[in-house]
Amino acid sequence: MTGAAAAGVTRPVCVLVGAPGSGKTTVGQALAAGLGVEFRDTDVDIERMAGKPIPEIFIDEGEAHFRALERAAVAAALASCPGVLALGGGAVLAEETRAALVGHPVVFLSVELPDAVKRVGLGAGRPLLAINPRATLKHLMDQRRPLYEEVATATVRTDGRSPAEIAAEIHALLKQR
Numbered sequence: 241m242t243g244a245a246a247a248g249v250t251r252p253v254c255v256l257v258g259a260p261g262s263g264k265t266t267v268g269q270a271l272a273a274g275l276g277v278e279f280r281d282t283d284v285d286i287e288r289m290a291g292k293p294i295p296e297i298f299i300d301e302g303e304a305h306f307r308a309l310e311r312a313a314v315a316a317a318l319a320s321c322p323g324v325l326a327l328g329g330g331a332v333l334a335e336e337t338r339a340a341l342v343g344h345p346v347v348f349l350s351v352e353l354p355d356a357v358k359r360v361g362l363g364a365g366r367p368l369l370a371i372n373p374r375a376t377l378k379h380l381m382d383q384r385r386p387l388y389e390e391v392a393t394a395t396v397r398t399d400g401r402s403p404a405e406i407a408a409e410i411h412a413l414l415k416q417r
């Protein structure tokens with residue numbers, strides 16, 4: 241038994257970070273299935289906590305309120321998720337969250353703009369991409385790449401690769417640890 245397990249502390253086997261459309265949810269589900277562990281997504285936790293979809297939180301209470309819910313959701317999940325945990329695309333903007341990720345196995349799913357644009361389409365369900373999705377996505381990705389790299393213990397490229405292939409690479413990386 242590890243020290244953490246002996247102390248009754250639950251930690252994710254893998255935390256996924258990356259831009260909208262990098263595949264955190266899709267790859268995370270495949271990875272969790274392959275490892276036989278639960279999959280958790282902080283976006284889903286936030287919607288449950290707020291009792292409404294993320295676009296409605298942005299409209300009704302604004303982005304600052306959403307980010308506060310997100311910081312709380314990430315902290316709770318890091319302390320209670322025993323499986324694969326996907327964070328929202330903007331979670332790493334919070335210094336508190338970046339600090340909380342230290343010591344966890346964090347995989348940055350990298351994606352370049354052409355594949356990201358294909359994957360998010362018109363940005364449906366992603367409030368930050370509601371206007372001019374391509375330009376906004378480019379701006380978000382440029383701003384956030386250093387933050388994803390700062391928290392990551394490994395980076396896995398996703399361009400032109402299938403979710404199953406990416407999940408298999410992460411599975412192999414986790415086995416090496």
Ligand SMILES: Nc1ncnc2c1ncn2[C@@H]1O[C@H](COP(=O)(O)OP(=O)(O)OP(=O)(O)O)[C@@H](O)[C@H]1O
Nearest residue numbers: 259260261262263264265266329359398401402403
């Ligand atoms: N490697 C891939 N190749 C092709 N399509 C992909 C790949 N990964 C994800 N997709 C598709 O791209 C879309 C976005 O993927 P997904 O929702 O998993 O991204 P995300 O990183 O969770 O985004 P968000 O930050 O908005 O939650 C989905 O339609 C998914 O099927």
Ligand SMILES: O=C(O)C1=C[C@@H](O)[C@@H](O)[C@H](O)C1
Nearest residue numbers: 260283294328329330366367
């Ligand atoms: O990139 C972002 O800032 C976001 C990504 C999504 O996962 C959601 O967390 C929300 O739509 C905000």
Ligand SMILES: [Mg+2]
Nearest residue numbers: 264265283326
């Ligand atoms: Mg997602």
